[in-house]
Amino acid sequence: MSMIKVEDLTFSYPASYDRIFDSVSFQIDTNWKLGFVGRNGRGKTTFLQLLMGNYPYQxxxxxxxxxxxxxxxxxxxxxxxxxxxxxxxxxxQSWELLRELSCLDVDSEVLFRPFATLSKGEQTKVLLAALFLKEGHFLLIDEPTNHLDTQARDLVSAYLRRKQGFILVSHDRHFLDGCVDHILSLNRANITVQNGTFSTWLENFNRQQTFEQAQKERLQKDIARLRKAARQTSVWSDRIEEKKYGAGPVDRGYIGHKAQKMMKRAKTIEARQQQAIQAKSGLLQNWEPLESLKLSPLPCWGDRPLAVFSQVKVQYCGRDVCGPVSFALHPGERVVLDGKNGSGKS
Structure with missing residues (x-):
């Protein structure tokens, strides 16, 4: 067993004032199947590039x-x-490569075709097979599902489950759950490493956010109550001060003592209020607000189709990839393009 240790990692792109990473420290085991998650723009691909030594960092x-x-x-x-x-x-060895390809349901005949004629999904599978044959290497896998159909995703997920020693970036929750045993999460305020699948991590994350939300609401009530008490104390203090300098004989020593007690109480309330505000500011730092997706409709086309395909046939290097295809796409329609890897979707 060996470790990959990250200590005080700080990085920002040239001419940018925003730091992608700021004094980040954590460590991971090279035997882990590590899922790497975080919102877009948070720095997942950047971190993989830093591991590869492609950018200077502190x-x-x-x-x-x-x-x-x-x-x-x-x-x-x-x-x-x-x-x-x-x-x-x-x-x-050739037999090792054939073994790996069979696990990914790739026909051995692809080995004797130009690489460019393979579908994007087939290219993904054969390259993963070769990279996992590099013994003693740790693989950084960035979004491998982009060109995989549903069946291929399940195959690759099962394939990765039999491997160890990799970091996997993917937005496909089902895919991650099928093959990882740890989660490295890039959050808004920190980075966490947790044992388990993505679903386990998400359940714990949501439970923590629910707890912090309840804490925040309680602290907000406390702050409102303390502010009200502070205003009352201020009013009482002013009234006592008026009595001290009122007409007629007064016991200024007694009144001064009472005013001092009121001042002490006011300072205690203020300190408690500041503690509550500080505690509230430390909550929900990793909460990810979701913005609604807005789609603008196309201009009115009436009954005219947006696109028409008539007897379209796709070929690579003189080889038919898919047969004649005919269809029309009209405004408002939602079309899914379905088919196995290698059937010509791209």
Whole structure:
């Protein structure tokens, strides 16, 4: 077992005043299947690039294992897939590669086709297979589901469940639940590492937010009550002060003592009020407000279709990918384009 340690990590992009990471510290085990979650723009891909050493940063990142990044860039996609995978993992034996491809339900015939003729989903599968054959490496997987259909997502999730030693970025909750055993979460105010699936993490996160919301409401009531008490104390103090300098003989010593007690009480109320305000400010720092999605309708087209496809056939390198397709798309319609990986959707 070895650890990846991040200590006092601070990073911001050049010419930007906003820090993506500010004195961040945590550590993860290289045997974990780690799900990496957080809102868009929070810095997930940036952190993976920092692990790869692609950006300068402050602080330290210590790791005993080398990192590989997915999606893996293929410079020459006209090469046969077999040659591409051999360049990714030169030490892998042919039988090992065939074993991995069978686990991902990829036909071995793809090895003898140009890499460019593979669908995006097939490219995802074969590259993941090759990268996991690089023994002793820790894999950084950034959004692998972009080109996977439902069946392929389940296959890849099951495949990753049998592996270890990776960080997986994905917005697909079902996909994450199927293959991770820890969650690294980039929150608004901090970074947390938790044992379990995404659903476990989300349940704990929501429970914490519900608790903090109740605490906030209680503190708001306390603050309102203390402010009211402070106003009453101020009024009473003013009245006592008026008596001290009123007409006729008065016991100024007694009145001064009473005014001093009122002043002490006022300071106690003020201190309690400031403590409540400070405690309230520490709550709900990781709450993620959701903005409503606004869609603007297209200008009125009447009955005219927006697009018409008539006997459209797709080919790659002289090979038919999908047969003749004919359909029309009209305003207001919502169309799903469905099909297995490699059937020609892209």
């Amino acid at each position: 602080g330290t990142i210590v790791s005993s294992v080398p990192f590989d990044y997915f999606p893996y860039p293929v410079a020459d996609q006209t090469q046969w897939t077999q040659d591409v995978l051999q360049s990714v993992c030169p030490q892998a």
